[in-house]
Amino acid sequence: MSDAPLVLRSTRVSTPEGTRAATVAVDDGRITDVLPYEAYDRYASAPPDSARLADLGDDVLLPGLVDTHVHVNDPGRTEWEGFYTATRAAAAGGITTLLDMPLNSLPPTTDVANLRVKQDVARGKAHIDTGFWGGAIPGNAGELRALHAAGVYGFKCFLSPSGVDEFPQLDPDGLETALTEIAAFDGLLIVHAEDPDQLAAAPQRTGGRYADFLASRPRDAETDAITRLVDLAAKLDARVHILHLSAADALPLIASAQREGVRVTAETCPHFLTLTAEEVPDGATEFKCCPPIRERENQDALWQGLADGTISCVVSDHSPCTVDLKTPDFSSAWGGISSLQLGLPAVWTEARRRGHSLDDVARWMSAGPAALAGLGTKGAIAPGRDADFAVLAPEETFTVDAAELHHRNQVTAYAGRTLHGVVRSSWLRGLQITDHGQLLRKTGRLIERTTP
Numbered sequence: 001m002s003d004a005p006l007v008l009r010s011t012r013v014s015t016p017e018g019t020r021a022a023t024v025a026v027d028d029g030r031i032t033d034v035l036p037y038e039a040y041d042r043y044a045s046a047p048p049d050s051a052r053l054a055d056l057g058d059d060v061l062l063p064g065l066v067d068t069h070v071h072v073n074d075p076g077r078t079e080w081e082g083f084y085t086a087t088r089a090a091a092a093g094g095i096t097t098l099l100d101m102p103l104n105s106l107p108p109t110t111d112v113a114n115l116r117v118k119q120d121v122a123r124g125k126a127h128i129d130t131g132f133w134g135g136a137i138p139g140n141a142g143e144l145r146a147l148h149a150a151g152v153y154g155f156k157c158f159l160s161p162s163g164v165d166e167f168p169q170l171d172p173d174g175l176e177t178a179l180t181e182i183a184a185f186d187g188l189l190i191v192h193a194e195d196p197d198q199l200a201a202a203p204q205r206t207g208g209r210y211a212d213f214l215a216s217r218p219r220d221a222e223t224d225a226i227t228r229l230v231d232l233a234a235k236l237d238a239r240v241h242i243l244h245l246s247a248a249d250a251l252p253l254i255a256s257a258q259r260e261g262v263r264v265t266a267e268t269c270p271h272f273l274t275l276t277a278e279e280v281p282d283g284a285t286e287f288k289c290c291p292p293i294r295e296r297e298n299q300d301a302l303w304q305g306l307a308d309g310t311i312s313c314v315v316s317d318h319s320p321c322t323v324d325l326k327t328p329d330f331s332s333a334w335g336g337i338s339s340l341q342l343g344l345p346a347v348w349t350e351a352r353r354r355g356h357s358l359d360d361v362a363r364w365m366s367a368g369p370a371a372l373a374g375l376g377t378k379g380a381i382a383p384g385r386d387a388d389f390a391v392l393a394p395e396e397t398f399t400v401d402a403a404e405l406h407h408r409n410q411v412t413a414y415a416g417r418t419l420h421g422v423v424r425s426s427w428l429r430g431l432q433i434t435d436h437g438q439l440l441r442k443t444g445r446l447i448e449r450t451t452p
Helices: 039-045 083-092 112-122 141-149 172-184 196-201 210-216 219-236 248-259 270-274 296-307 343-353 358-373
Strands: 006-015 018-027 030-036 052-055 060-063 065-070 095-100 129-132 155-158 188-192 239-242 264-268 389-399 418-428 431-435
Touching: 006 039, 006 358, 018 039, 018 060, 018 358, 030 039, 039 052, 060 358, 065 083, 065 343, 065 358, 083 095, 083 418, 083 431, 095 389, 095 418, 112 129, 112 141, 141 172, 155 172, 172 188, 172 219, 172 239, 196 219, 219 239, 219 248, 219 264, 248 264, 248 296, 264 296, 264 358, 270 296, 270 343, 343 358, 343 389, 343 418
Parallel strands: 006 052, 006 060, 065 095, 095 129, 155 188, 188 239, 239 264
Antiparallel strands: 006 018, 018 030, 060 389, 389 418, 418 431
16 A cells, blocks of 8 residues: 555545445645545555545545536636636536637637647636637638647537637538548537538527527427538548537437448537526526527437447536626527536536436546547546546536526526535545635646647
8 A cells, every 4th residue: 555645534535436435545736546445544544755645434435526518718708717827716616627618718719829828818818727729710621730739629610600700610511621630630529510501591489488499490400410521521531529419309410320331429518408498587598508509399309319338428518707708688698508516516406406426427428528539548537537627516406596606697598496415525636626615725837739
């Protein structure tokens, strides 16, 4: 038994083999051993010099969550969020690693110079480990290889308007050009998949009726775009990932493509799994996102897609804005759900009701996103992995008070909801960084994709 500087134990430790009582030994920020529960007593009886011992009782020790879909909006729209506030909220919610999306910041992350601007802004502000996606837009195919070499984890594109002028969509020819280039170095393209023609043909009405907004973003817009994307990925043998899947109608074609060896993966988001169109009040644009929150029966099918593995990740798509941009008109309000701090309890609340375990949640919210991004040292409580943890009291409940959240603008679709799962603490590389939602230290690093 090594002289580990940090030893934690719990009656419930979520490991890749399942939850069990265990002792976890940590040295130099990495997990060195996952030992029997009783091993902790031997450490406690003769602790090494400077040893730290943490007996977590019956609280669940989870791997730190990995959120690969966060809009930090910094620099340029820092009044919407920012690296300091976003990573603070993430840490309070059990997230220990996030990847920042390339748009809604100024400049967008579409070339190496812009990446360096963003990294310079983020440096010193990150409470958790923070990496970056690049962007694929019209005319920048020649920048993608250099961005890949500079350490971005992949490239995001839109197939329909993004909502900001500086990040235009790719048309079919532009998509093929970008994906051909990305496939040449076996990079990853992550895609906002809604078909612009379907959106243009849908009824567009102003006002506060949620039903009108839902009709403006039909399910066929997702399925048509995903069909085109999957066909192109098969043709080019390219890696593609479908962002924020909302329309469950697309699940059969994704599953079929996966069986046929097409390298396609998919994610969904807490709001699609926990909120339904039937419950969205008219005028409540804190619920607006694109693609939209859909009906209850669609939600049931998304959960089935998680259960059978067609969907491999649950990530926030945290896309905040200032309060004034959430006007009561669904046609003009900014579209985005703020949920960084609440994703784990929101998903766990619904997962437990449906008979899923915390091991399932850890797979969807930690291991899956880590695998997507190639974060080989994240995503599991296992020897050799980073000692990143979330400590959860899964039976405890709390009622969401937007004023107590750590992201910059206290707007959230979860306000007033009672959720199961209180995050007791978060740990990053063996250091406790939060205690009951309060930040203890800021030790996050800027991380980059590395070639094995």
